[in-house]
Amino acid sequence: MSSSINATTIPLPTTAAHHGSLSDLLPSHWTTQVTTWLDEDAPSFDYGGFVVGSSPRTAHLLCKSPGVLSGIPFFDEVFRQLDCKVQWHYDEGTFLDTSKEKGGKIKVATVTGPTRKLLLGERVALNTLARCSGVATKSKRMLDLVREAGYTGVLAGTRKTTPGFRLVEKYGMLVGGIDGHRHDLSSMIMLKDNHIWAKGSITAAVKAAKSVGGFALKVEVECQTEGEANEAIEAGADVVMLDNFDGEGLKVAARSLKDRWKGKREFLIESSGGLTEANVKGYINNDIDIISTSSVHQGVAHVDFSLKIEHGTEVPAT
Structure with a gap:
């Protein structure tokens, strides 16, 4: 993964800094949530998929507003289930600065696969990444503010999360550097x-x-x-x-x-x-x-991402 002058990587929270990736926290059953999201978005025929067909194509994930990149495991799983491949150009936790004087858009990842499957996964993957990155961005912002004010204790989220989407939102808090608080009534x-x-x-x-x-x-x-x-x-x-x-x-x-x-x-x-x-x-x-x-995590702005297929370019079959 590359770095550049318009991106900075946020250190992991002290509890995770010297251990594995935060994705290692995810339970074994989490991928079934992604399956449910995909089922919700295409419960029957994929008419748009019929229009474009299954020729292999390349698409680029673009970040169009400043924020902390968060939610990579969920984005990856969407496209894994659709037989596509994702190559990331930035690490999770990187702050992506899209201010106009620095270009306005940042190419964050490249996704390759059958055209119809790129489009099947597009909205689900973008929605998840945008929300998770929004929570991480707000978490980092609030943490920076309390530290600047001299606070040395723990800043935590709450259980007031979106039903069915708690795992993603709690994950975003951790990437942003704060404590996720209790995850459920059993915690x-x-x-x-x-x-x-x-x-x-x-x-x-x-x-x-x-x-x-x-x-x-x-x-x-x-x-x-x-x-x-x-x-x-x-x-x-x-x-x-x-x-x-x-x-x-x-x-x-x-x-x-x-x-x-x-x-x-x-x-x-x-x-x-x-x-x-x-x-x-x-x-x-x-x-x-x-x-x-x-x-x-309540009422936070999402980070703006889009997925654009290269015009007129097919990926050679392998």
Whole structure:
């Protein structure tokens, strides 16, 4: 894979920097999701495919807006299932700068295969790559901002992901350098307001969670007040989430909790809700161990990619 003056590679998150590719995280069944996406887009006859036929062709993947390249395994799998080959010219995690003074478009990959199959995979592959790259780009942007503001803790996404597309969005967060947070209801026991109200109290809910989660699962409790946080810590919560506190209130509560329980309990403080690019400096403080935000994956702009078949050129059969 090549590099150039209009692209820079982002270091992997510290948890992954000296290990395998992030694609090694993907479970064995993930390729079936790609099959489902392809089935959704062509549930019956492929009329456009009939028009173009199966002559071998070359197509070029072009990036047309700045962003972090993310989602290569998903793009590759789309075309693998369609008997096409992909050659990448940039590494995943590379920031592609498409500003006009640097050309406006970047040729990111070359795809070869039967014409109709290139077009069968085009939209599915582009949609996935655009969304995943958008999440990675926003994640990197927010991480850069909190680090510039002096924050040393963990920046994480949330579980507020698109149904059926969580794996792609969580993958994009990791490529962007942030923590993916819990992936599902089985990953960590998070007790939210509805759990507490249904069980009757924070103490009772934590006790019940600990009885089945054992030593292997952390218990996190969503708290609306400092008093609720103190009850959760007393009950044995591993993480307390200060939910939707304002900037100053968050700082006061976090400092108070750390002072009160110093040397008595081991716990982490998470804040959630309200972080934006505009309020980073007033929001963050290092008494907070984890900042979680859905702003890195909800409503983010996609990175603009297109796939263009070479005009009048067929690839010789091999």
